[in-house]
Amino acid sequence: MQSFDSGKAPPISVTPSPSQIICGRLEVTEALTLTTRLDKLDKLDKLDKLIEGHQRFHREVFPGKREQFHLLAEMQAPEWLFITCSDSRVLPDLFLQTGPGDLFITRNAGNVIPLSGEEDGATATIEYAVEVLKVKHAILCGHSDCGALKAALNPSSLKNLPKASRWLAHVEEAFTHRQPLDPADGENAELVSLIKGNVVAQLANLRAQPSVARALAHNKIEVHGWYYDILTGRIEQYDEQERKFLPLLG
Ligand code: ZN
Numbered sequence: 127m128q129s130f131d132s133g134k135a136p137p138i139s140v141t142p143s144p145s146q147i148i149c150g151r152l153e154v155t156e157a158l159t160l161t162t163r164l165d166k167l168d169k170l171d172k173l174d175k176l177i178e179g180h181q182r183f184h185r186e187v188f189p190g191k192r193e194q195f196h197l198l199a200e201m202q203a204p205e206w207l208f209i210t211c212s213d214s215r216v217l218p219d220l221f222l223q224t225g226p227g228d229l230f231i232t233r234n235a236g237n238v239i240p241l242s243g244e245e246d247g248a249t250a251t252i253e254y255a256v257e258v259l260k261v262k263h264a265i266l267c268g269h270s271d272c273g274a275l276k277a278a279l280n281p282s283s284l285k286n287l288p289k290a291s292r293w294l295a296h297v298e299e300a301f302t303h304r305q306p307l308d309p310a311d312g313e314n315a316e317l318v319s320l321i322k323g324n325v326v327a328q329l330a331n332l333r334a335q336p337s338v339a340r341a342l343a344h345n346k347i348e349v350h351g352w353y354y355d356i357l358t359g360r361i362e363q364y365d366e367q368e369r370k371f372l373p374l375l376g
Contacts, residue, residue: 206264304319
């Protein structure tokens, strides 16, 4: 838990008073109340981090970008559609050094593009990006240590997560596109191979989206499959001709 400064509530003592101790035990109801209060305080502390961040943004960052935000306030014209995982470690605006108005982003567990007929967030976002925003590039980006593909390798880990289990049916195609094992990936070689296989599989699903297929037929869009490595901060791109991943930076 964060330390308390003078502007915040004083810390709650976790040491029980003599009246709270019965036969050497903390009275149960008192203990539960204390635990609940500590939980709430802990959550508040964590939310404080976001509120303080927003305060810093509003005070230090926003004034320098006021004109840019003024231009963006009523319209956007991003050139790139970016489809990636929900993972908290994947920050495209950080590793691509992009800013407001640059990337049109859709994220979900495993950077999946479902092919089933039911509407979902990813395919609706793709349709809008291609048909209305007329993005010039669509980038499908997987990443190292992806929990979705880890779960695909170990389905029993999702036995109490029915929705996640059903969602991961969308990554099954990754197994048929697994990439060659790379000894440099050590004990993660199988996982990396599957994550990259999923990029190839979802890239095919991206091409199959009606809006994307139309734009591709008229040379109005390019699609790309990327793999982002959290450990090195580097990106590999899937080369359609060579059918393998190559460093984006050459
Ligand atoms: Zn992931």
